[in-house]
Every structure is written in C-alpha cells, then in structure tokens.
Amino acid sequence: MIVRELELDLDAFEGPFDLLLTLLLKEELEPAEVDMAAIVVAFVERLAEREELDLEACGEFLVLIAALLELKARALFPEEEAELAELEPEEAAEELARRLAEYRRMKEAAAWLAERLASERDRFFRIGPAPLARKPERRLAQQDPEQLAATLRLLAAPPPEVSLAHMALRFPPVAQFLERFRAVLRRRPRFDFDTEVEGLPRVDQAVAFLALLELRKAEEISLAQAAPFAPIRVSRPDVERGTEWIARSA
Amino acid sequence: MDRPLRLITANPVDQLARTLEALLVVASAPLSIDELAQAAADDAERVELALGLLGDRYREGRSGIVLEHVAGGYAFRASREAAEACDRLFERPVERGLSQAALETLSIVAYLGPCSRPEIARIRGVAADSAVAGLLERGLIAEAGREDAPGGAVRYRTTPLFERVFGLESAAALPRLDDLGDTAEELRERLHSVAVGKTA
Numbered sequence: 401m402i403v404r405e406l407e408l409d410l411d412a413f414e415g416p417f418d419l420l421l422t423l424l425l426k427e428e429l430e431p432a433e434v435d436m437a438a439i440v441v442a443f444v445e446r447l448a449e450r451e452e453l454d455l456e457a458c459g460e461f462l463v464l465i466a467a468l469l470e471l472k473a474r475a476l477f478p479e480e481e482a483e484l485a486e487l488e489p490e491e492a493a494e495e496l497a498r499r500l501a502e503y504r505r506m507k508e509a510a511a512w513l514a515e516r517l518a519s520e521r522d523r524f525f526r527i528g529p530a531p532l533a534r535k536p537e538r539r540l541a542q543q544d545p546e547q548l549a550a551t552l553r554l555l556a557a558p559p560p561e562v563s564l565a566h567m568a569l570r571f572p573p574v575a576q577f578l579e580r581f582r583a584v585l586r587r588r589p590r591f592d593f594d595t596e597v598e599g600l601p602r603v604d605q606a607v608a609f610l611a612l613l614e615l616r617k618a619e620e621i622s623l624a625q626a627a628p629f630a631p632i633r634v635s636r637p638d639v640e641r642g643t644e645w646i647a648r649s650a
Numbered sequence: 651m652d653r654p655l656r657l658i659t660a661n662p663v664d665q666l667a668r669t670l671e672a673l674l675v676v677a678s679a680p681l682s683i684d685e686l687a688q689a690a691a692d693d694a695e696r697v698e699l700a701l702g703l704l705g706d707r708y709r710e711g712r713s714g715i716v717l718e719h720v721a722g723g724y725a726f727r728a729s730r731e732a733a734e735a736c737d738r739l740f741e742r743p744v745e746r747g748l749s750q751a752a753l754e755t756l757s758i759v760a761y762l763g764p765c766s767r768p769e770i771a772r773i774r775g776v777a778a779d780s781a782v783a784g785l786l787e788r789g790l791i792a793e794a795g796r797e798d799a800p801g802g803a804v805r806y807r808t809t810p811l812f813e814r815v816f817g818l819e820s821a822a823a824l825p826r827l828d829d830l831g832d833t834a835e836e837l838r839e840r841l842h843s844v845a846v847g848k849t850a
Binding site for chain 1: 678718725726727728730732733736737740744745748750751753754756757758760761771772773774775776777789811814815816817818824825827
C-alpha cells in the first residue's frame, strides 16, 4: 500500500494524498482548512480493507500526518507558539486536556442542538425581515480632519510615471531596406538575401525580411528557395518568373 | 322570555386579545410582552392575561395556528399537524442541511458569544470561515461588534431567529455547559491512562 496514493475526499480537498502534501507545502492550501482526522480515518479504512498489517505504510503515514499536524497547529496558533513552548510537560498536558474538554463540550452542545432540530422539525413559522430589529450602528473612531486631508492628498497625487526604457526596441525603417534592395537589383539581376543581410543585428535582419515581403507583394521581385532553410534567392521579377521555386504569396 | 340568555359572559380582556391577535399576525418576529403592550396601548399585566386567553384558543389540536412563547416573545406558528403541508410549501427552511461543522460553530457562538472566528477556530481546530459565512447567510448568527484590540476580529452572537428555529424560549433554555461532556480532569486522567498503557 502506497501512502502517497491514498485517495482522499475531504471538504477542502479531493484527490491523492501526495497532491495534498504538495499543495500544503506550496502554501496553495491553508492547513487550517484541512480536516486531519478525516485523513486518518481514510487511511485506517484503507488499512482495514487489507488482511495483513502494512507496518511500513503505517510508519510512513505516521511521519507524514505528524508533520501535517504540526504544520496545522502552527498555522492555527502562531502567537501561542512561544507561550506553549515554555510550558512544562505536565502543564502542557493540563492545557491540552482543558482544550479537549472545551471542544468536547461544544461537540456535545452541537449534538444537543441537532437533536433539538430533529424534534422541532415540524414547527413551521413565518420567517421574514424583522421590522423591529434595530440594525447595529457602525461608529467610526474619532478622526483628525488634518490627517484625513493629508491622506486624501496622498491619494490625489498622480502616480509616478512608469518607465518604458527597458522596452525600447529600435527598428530601422523598412523603407531603408526597400531602397537598398532596389539598388542592388538595379546593379545585379539577383542576390542572396542571407549574404546581403549578413552581419546585421537580428532586429535589422527581421526588418530586412519584411522589406523583402513588401517588395514581393508589389511584384518588384521574385523569391526562390531551394529547400526549407536554404538561402533565399532574390531576383528581378522578369529574370526567374516561371521557375519552380518562386515563392508566391498566398 | 324577552331577553336572550347569555351563557358566556364577555371576558374583560377579549377586546385586547383580538388586538394582540392582529399584532401577532402582522409581525414576522416574536413580540415581547412590552412590545405588545406598547402597540396595544394597554398595560403589561392585562396583555399577559389576554395572551393566556389566546394561548388557550390557539393551541395544538384546537387550531391550525399555534401561539408559542419563543425567543423571548410570543409568535404564531403552524400547528404540527400541518407540518407536512408546510413542508411542501416551503422550499428551504433556515435550518435544513446544517452540517456538523455549522452546528459546532453555532454552539460555540451560542455559549461563548459574542466570539470571533479565531476563537471558534481555536476551539474546533479548523478554520471557521465557511461555517460562519453559512450561519450568517441563514441568519442564525449576526455580527456583534469587534474585539477590543486594534484591528480586532468581528465577533458574532446568535440571533432571535436561532432561538426561534430551535424552539428556545430564550438563550437560558440551552442546557448548562457544565452538564455536557467530560470535565478537563476526567479527560486528563484518560489521556494519562492511555499514555501509561502505551509505555507499559
């Protein structure tokens, strides 16, 4: 039996035990929300289904659940940690017993209420807004008008402008490459795009490619590429029209 | 015989009883004797007398409407005979489907209230947020100020609706807390015996 695969169906969580552990450790789930007793019950039920007592699983489970309990206790009583740590074992036992007794009494009281509810279930009465109930008045503490004004002034001040410096990406104008490629084609009937833009920064190369597409759209050039990632060959439209490798724009 | 024989003499508080009847019919929450006396412009003692008269008239087995003393006041409710019919009419009474967590939270607020969510969590050992929210929505508990410390948590108390739903004349009708559960001493002994038994 693998403890980590124990399937749980709790109010706060449904799924395998190890996922619960992960969520708790990543603090995506509040330990206080998790009913540890229900986990123990699930484990014991699973254990009871088997004929042999799996001591290894029990040991692993004990370690995990003890760690979880400690985690939860710390989450529930952060401010009491120091206070309780100072207690002698005897006093700590006393405190534990006192708290357990308190909770037990509340459980009994809840049971009494549940019984009462069952015996009163055939009492029906009108439920409506109580016209006589006065709403609790919420009073503000005494405020200093000066301080209030100062706070409002703070709120009214425009926030500092956000710097966009880190986003600066300077593009050379596409026109620059349009002219450049036209000039090259006037001198030669064809050229290799890759050779032409070699040594330029990546951004410039990208803009140069846009210029290429632009020229193709205007049918000022023909494009050919022998294979994917092969050099792109650029030529005057009259030179290679009709060849197999013309890349037509859709 | 020229005068009709009057077998029943008019009760001196009969008129007042009719007024109270009307007041109780229009009210949506139990009315205290003082409230009834004030509305009827009569004195509390006569109101009590008249209520006695009404209590006899509106009682189980005699009427479909029953007068009850609940939540510190008087209110009409349906007779238990009509419960099934009422059940078919009502979609979801306040009390239906109260979870164990909600009941425990409710008892803590009823006995220790006004008390805050952290206090409830401390006793129950799990966060009380959803239980408290559910009880607030049902109107069984209500906010009752904040704890004294700065930024103190909101405290809660039970409402008259709580007493009404549970059929309590007042909060004093709850069983004494001391009579419930084991004492700390008994628990401590039990813990001790478990500890000893384990090491032995």
